[in-house]
Each structure stands twice: as structure tokens, then as C-alpha cells.
Amino acid sequence: MPGGSREAYQQLAPLLEQVAAQVPGSGPCVTYIGPGGSGNYVKMVHNGIEYGDMQLIGEAYDLLRGAVGLDAMAAAEVFASWNAGALQSFLVEITARILRVPDTSSSAASAPALVDQILDRSESKGTGLWTMTEALRRGVAVPTIAAALDGRFLSARKDERERASRVLRGPERLSGTGHASELAAAGASPGAAGAVAETGPDTAPERVAALASGSVRASASTSRSDASAERALIAAIEDALFCSKLCSYAQGLSLLHRASCEQGWSLDLGELARIWKGGCIIRAQLLERIEGAFRRDPSLPNLLLDADLAAEIGRRHESWRRVVGLAASLGVPAPALTASLSYYDTYRQAVLRSSQLVQAQRDCFGSHGYERLDDPGRRWHTRWLSGGDSAGVSS
Numbered sequence: 001m002p003g004g005s006r007e008a009y010q011q012l013a014p015l016l017e018q019v020a021a022q023v024p025g026s027g028p029c030v031t032y033i034g035p036g037g038s039g040n041y042v043k044m045v046h047n048g049i050e051y052g053d054m055q056l057i058g059e060a061y062d063l064l065r066g067a068v069g070l071d072a073m074a075a076a077e078v079f080a081s082w083n084a085g086a087l088q089s090f091l092v093e094i095t096a097r098i099l100r101v102p103d104t105s106s107s108a109a110s111a112p113a114l115v116d117q118i119l120d121r122s123e124s125k126g127t128g129l130w131t132m133t134e135a136l137r138r139g140v141a142v143p144t145i146a147a148a149l150d151g152r153f154l155s156a157r158k159d160e161r162e163r164a165s166r167v168l169r170g171p172e173r174l175s176g177t178g179h180a181s182e183l184a185a186a187g188a189s190p191g192a193a194g195a196v197a198e199t200g201p202d203t204a205p206e207r208v209a210a211l212a213s214g215s216v217r218a219s220a221s222t223s224r225s226d227a228s229a230e231r232a233l234i235a236a237i238e239d240a241l242f243c244s245k246l247c248s249y250a251q252g253l254s255l256l257h258r259a260s261c262e263q264g265w266s267l268d269l270g271e272l273a274r275i276w277k278g279g280c281i282i283r284a285q286l287l288e289r290i291e292g293a294f295r296r297d298p299s300l301p302n303l304l305l306d307a308d309l310a311a312e313i314g315r316r317h318e319s320w321r322r323v324v325g326l327a328a329s330l331g332v333p334a335p336a337l338t339a340s341l342s343y344y345d346t347y348r349q350a351v352l353r354s355s356q357l358v359q360a361q362r363d364c365f366g367s368h369g370y371e372r373l374d375d376p377g378r379r380w381h382t383r384w385l386s387g388g389d390s391a392g393v394s395s
Contacts, residue, residue, distance in 0.1 A: 076097075076098075091281065132149055147338070
């Protein structure tokens, strides 16, 4: 992601284009980013999006384990099936492969998954924090990325979490067994993905692969209704992950849009999406649609305003909501999935009542003033605690 002198880039371009990742039909994954430090800035925000993406995948995995009741190997089959669809990406692909790796140091007859033996303290190199600092400085909301960073900070407090696990209460029903029926009870449509055949694979990985792909064949120990509910829950988690990943991209690209406007960089966000399609950690099929959104409207301030992507979320948001609600009811931590949904719901509100009240509170205790919906541009002050008289104070 080279920035700086355009003339210098043009001299190096033939070499850079040869060594860059190549995407068929798209070309080399390198381009001139912009003047000054814009290239490094774009790389920083790329990594911030990566933080959000990884946290979201981790939360989806936790739900597959804690809500659906799968083991790591069965969850691997779900991720593999997702990687064949709209969620196709490098991170989803390696997740499926990681979950299949056994702990070869185990002496057990059936080696447990290596991932289950890893100390649950996530580390970081700093780019997520830098992205957050820039977002705060520029007044851009990036709650999914913030939740991912907070998740790493909390994971580092392993000793405190172990202590808290003994004293803080939560839902007692979280036992590692499936809770697919609860999602169905909350309004999901278990049969939406297709009919359930009566015979088929008995092993968990094979059964879940069939569930995830929609070609479910229930074993003798799995009832038609249970298999259908489980399939619906897996599909709902897929929807929640898709929508939340889109929000993570939207937040990072919104920060880049703001920085570009303020710094005079003239960043081409469609071109950034194009070069991210190969050779980088966040490469994903979704970037094809993101590129298309910015080709249609290069000045788009937020990805969620694209009609095509807005319609896609519209088709999936009900499942997203049910998954977030189910996670809360089961005590499965899903901060990034939840933050993404809150971001989406906040962004789509024409009027925010909470912000109206905040402005009134600020004016009440600090005489900071406020604007009226019917008189924008003019500031008002009200004597909230002594009669409610209002007066315009400036324009």
C-alpha cells in the first residue's frame, strides 16, 4: 500500500506490479495510495478492520460451541462450508483448517483439538490501538473495532477472569449443549433452508457439514425438528457474521473517507477494496461487492448507504438480531457482534432520542446550548430547572 511521491511510485510500479499478489480479472494488488503518509495510514486502518474481523469470527466460533453445542472439529466443517459461500475469505478458510488440527502431544486415544489447549490471552502489536486513536481524534465511530480491541484487553486479564468466574453469576443453562430450539422459539424459521431427509451421516462433523450446506440428513439420534432447528441456528450465525463483517469494513472505510477529506489525500476507496482482494489478511469475496459500491459512488461516506449492500443486510438482519439476543440470554460473550448491530441500528435512525436527551442534559448542567429540529444553525438555552424558559443565544 505505497504512498508518498507519485513520481517515485511510477518508477517502481513495474517491479511492484510483478511481485504483488495477482487476482484474475482484477490485476495486481498494488496501486498508488496517495501523498505523504497515506499509504501507511491505509495499512493501519486495514489492520484495524482485521482486528474486527478476527473478533467476529471468534465470537461466531464461540456461539457454534456454546449455543449449537459443537466441538472444534464439527465447527471446522461449518466454517469450511461458509468459506464456500458469501463468507469466503482467508480468515474463514484458515479458521476451518486451524480447528481441524489435533493436539499431537496428547496421549488420549482421540487427540483433542489443539485450539482447546491454547492459553486464552490474545496479544496485539498496536495497529488496532492506533486505529482507535485516529477514530477518536477524527470523531468517527468504529465500535466493532473498539470491541475487538477491548476483547483482547479483557482476555489479557486471565487471572481476574478466573476469579470472576467463581463469583459473578450468569445463565446457568450454558452447558455446552445445543440451544437451537431457543432461537426457533425466538422467531427463527427452522425449515427455511430446506426439508430434512430422514437418513444420513451419524458423525458430528459429517452431520454438521450437511446442516451447514443445507443438505441435512438427520441420524437416528437426531430428530427432524432438532436437526432443522440446529440448521437454522447455524444459518442465523452465518447471517450475523456476514452483517457484522460488513459493518467492520464500513467503519474502517468511513475512517479512511474522513481522513482523506481532512488530509486532502483523495483516496480511491474502490481501488483500496480491489487491492485488498489478494495478498492481505482481510482478503474476502465480500470485497468484490465493496469495490462495486465505491465504483458506483466514489464519494460514498459510508458503505451501508450502498443500495445493494443495504438490501443484503435487509435480508439478513432479523437472524442477526436473534443471534445477538440468544448470545445475551446464554451468557456467550459477543461484544463485536453486538456492537456491529448497535452501530447499524444507530446509523439508520433519522432521529436519535438518546442524543436529544444528552443535549438537554448538557444544556441543563453546563449551559452548553442546543439546536432545534425546526431551527437548525441557531443555538438555544433553556432554564430547565427553573421554569423552562428558552431563548436563542446565537446563530
